[in-house]
Amino acid sequence: MTTLVFLCAAGFIAAFVDSIAGGGGIISLPAFIFAGIPPHLALGTNKFSSSCASFTSSLKFARSGKVDFKILKFLVPFTLIGAAAGARTVLSINAKYLNSIVLILLLIVSIYSLFSKNVGLKDNFKSTTRKTLFIGMLFAAALGFYDGFLGPGTGSFLIFGLISIYKFDFLRSAGNAKFLNFISNITALIVFIVNRQIDYKLGIPVAICMIIGARFGTKLALVKGSKIIKPIFITVSLCLAVKIVYGIIY
Template sequence: MLTLSLITKILFLCVAAFLAAFVDSIAGGGGLISLPAFIAAGVSPHIALGTNKFCASCGSLTSVLEFIKSKKIDFNFLKYLLPFSLLGAIAGVNTVLKVDEKFLETLVLILILSVGIYSIFSKSIGKESTFKGTTKLNIFLGIILAFCLGFYDGFFGPGTGSLLIFGLIKIFGFDFVQAAGNGKLLNFISNITSLILFAIHGQIDYLIGIPMAIFMVLGAKFGTSLAINKGSKLIKPIFITMSLSLACKILIQNFL
């Protein structure tokens, strides 16, 4: 039975879901908004993670379809990377209890801070595409990127989208829009893998998850449309903001 307090909680989470999907579809980092909202609403951590994966996967799928429609996703090279994103996610989920999480958090903090600071001072990064096709080297590096970040997403998660965007720009010479589109599909594959495992273990609250998923679809559609139309001028500042915000969150939560 829906009570007033439950309706209020769902409305609060739906607003957070819209904002999270909007930001995530542009530059990654939507979990910075949605996960704290779950905790603030009194949802238990495991249910929060599982339900967030359910909602985020719906938003990610919407973004992927919009990017495909605008021809910002290149399947010619992604066909090599996607299987490794899947395998990485499976490996990450299966080893989550065997690796010291503190080590991973420290590594990600360093990576995210480096990415954010580098992006601030590099005026040319992601501004224009210099992609000239695939080579054995960039495919090999792309496979390593897909596997490692798939593993990370299955194991831990925060910052995967931002790291994928940065990695695709540096390896393939994409602009921010191309990197966001291709990165979103890779991120979706690792997301859906983790989602299936959360669902199997009954860690999803569909009562709040379904309405949140609807708002994430709307937020993702709006954000992706803006990203495609406004390009790097919109994506870069949001990308830098979310990268540095995530780094601060990890630092404050685990090291201070």
């Protein structure tokens, strides 16, 4: 019971943060592992719970008009393919070798966002081109693979990437990122279900708490907009970088 309460609390906080700026996996996945769940089972159970939260958050962003389906219809298939490939890959190899690459990318993203005062504060999207759609599809496939393979930080990378490619503000980018994140989550989840890597006794109650956390976080993001998303985004990115450094050293 103590373990379940701990995981539910961690899940609520993770979903709250993730629905605003991504990066909730830096809280929820380590919580499952700390609770003594074997790595692959922890990945699968966390993916199950976080998928439920992603759906809740995606739905609320979509209803608020912050999801651009005209763009996403091109990106979603590549996210799906990447996530399926990533989930299949992680079941056969050790995920730790991605740490150094992820660390470098997170530091670049967070430092750039920190010192670029105007990035993501205004929505400068005008229209798509063949070039931006092509770059977006490659980006969606790569992030889908990473999310299926490991996961933590995917939301942060998606938000930053969509801002860079389409010139969205943080709020609009968060809405689109959350939808893509949901697609990669559900795709990877199917692979984990097929391979029986989910503990439903823990996953279901944690999922309920994550749904509640996602609702609160999404509501706050929609009310406060980019001004609250940007500082949380930078903080989450730096925290994930610190976590990875700690893991490499110790």
